[in-house]
Amino acid sequence: MRDKVIPYGKQEITQDDIDQVVSVLNSDFLTQGPVVPEFEESIKRWTGAEYALAMNSATSALHVACMALGLVEGDYLWTTPVTFVASANCGLYCGAKVDFVDIDPNTYNLCPIKLEQKLKQAKLDGKLPKIVIPVHLCGQPCDMTAIARLAKEYGFKVIEDASHAIGGQYKGSPIGNCEFSDITVFSFHPVKIVTTAEGGAVTTNCKALAERMSLLRSHGITRDPAQMKNAPHGGWYYEQIDLGFNYRMTELQAALGVSQMNRLNDFISARHKLADRYNNLLSKLPLVLPYQLPDTYSGLHLYVIRLKLNEISCSHLEVFEKLRASGVGVNLHYIPVHTQPYYQKLGFCHGDFPESERYYSEAISLPMFHAMSFEQQDFVVDALEKALI
Known part of the structure; x- marks a missing residue:
């Protein structure tokens, strides 16, 4: 047996990565500073999406994506059985019911033929999903053209779980551009293609969804007077206008992400x-x-x-x-x-x-x-x- 096991996946950390993180440690901001927006800009440049928001995990990103799309108790969320549990759990977090669509035997992704068959029956039963989450397993894109066509016909929203897929392309365009979906989610766990140690992100082309997810990732708190109920009391003033979460990414994580995205x-x-x-x-x-x-x-x-x-x-x-x-x-x-x-x-x-x-x-x-x-x-x-x- 070898002295050292060859892992199935592994991050690569270079001196540039270390220098980027150290520069943040020497700065005035360890959180809520300028580097998270810089990382978000790098994701936007790569994917071509209008908006990108960094989170502390892809699980958090899936949760706020579901909330932003209005998933609530009594709704249905469908995804594939062959995925990490987070792709399904995000529906349960919102009080929704979760169901699955079997995989295509070639791609191992959610099968659009089986999806259409299930949608036809669900329409008869009055149990159509509000959200479908296709997962780009292994980085292999799903058949998003077929899924988007069905979304339009049956009226559901689409979240692409692209936790495995940053850097991939579908029909010549970057995964994450949201041409065929409402929101795309990425993961930056250490074994993923790009790492921020732990972390995730969402992309979307919808301003309203981006604003909603930005609010939800930070306690439901705003400092924007246009969103406030009352006139600001002073420069310190903020308002909680929704029940949100602490899903923010730190500056340290974002610095690593910026460096990794360059490669x-x-x-x-x-x-x-x-x-x-x-x-x-x-x-x-x-x-x-x-x-x-x-x-x-x-x-x-x-x-x-x-x-x-x-x-x-x-x-x-x-x-x-x-x-x-x-x-x-x-x-x-x-x-x-x-x-x-x-x-x-x-x-x-x-x-x-x-x-x-x-x-x-x-x-x-x-x-x-x-x-x-x-x-x-x-x-x-x-x-x-x-x-x-």
Whole structure:
């Protein structure tokens, strides 16, 4: 076994990153200063969206996005089962009911065909969703044209969960430009493409939504006289006009984000080189390799393989454990949300979303991070070949 495990994902911190953070430590502002707006501007420049707001996590960003779109008790939010639980939990935070749409067997994203079928039945039942959250799993864009068409026909709002996808493109345009959605959410967790240690952001092209989310991320407090009920008492004056939260990002996090965003092109290019190399090295093994939807460019946060279990003699668990034992820090993204005990208590059952469960029984996330060396990748491939025997 190797002395050091090759992780499935890893941040890259350079001296420039450190210098940016230290400069904030030496400044007058550790929070609510000029660097968070600078980071937001970098997101706007990259995505082309009109507005960008940084948050302390993507989970917070999902929550305020749902609130800004008016999700309340009695409403329905739909998302995919193959995602981290936050994509669904944000609906529960608002008192809404959550349901799922099974995945496309090729992209592993929310299937627009199954979505349309479910919408037709929901319309008959009077249970149409207020919000649908497609998740760009692994950085692979969803079929947003189809989803946007259905949103217009059935009257629901769309939040793109692009936690895996900054730097990716859909039909030649950056993910996050909100051409096909109301709001897009990004994550900057350490294993993501760009990191701020912890952090998230929303983008939108709607001024009213941006103002609402800005209010909600900071206690529901405003210093804008135009939004106040009373005339300001003085320069110190503020008013709480809604029930908000402390979801703000710190200046330290934003400084790291600004520095990281300067290298986003390099990050994505490195990931694509690694993915192309994986595709070549693994092409003859009994695996299903990642599929790329036409007219898209993945952010490649994850590189997920599926085992052809009928062609190998060992089980999914055995392959996973052999890889871990050899020093390859594989993972599995994700356990279908509807199979979690909390969601089972809400009435979901095993078998509800068979394609998602089939995916879970075969999928393994191989190491993928932009600083990964070809030597490390060769080790992963060699370990995988041995694990399949």
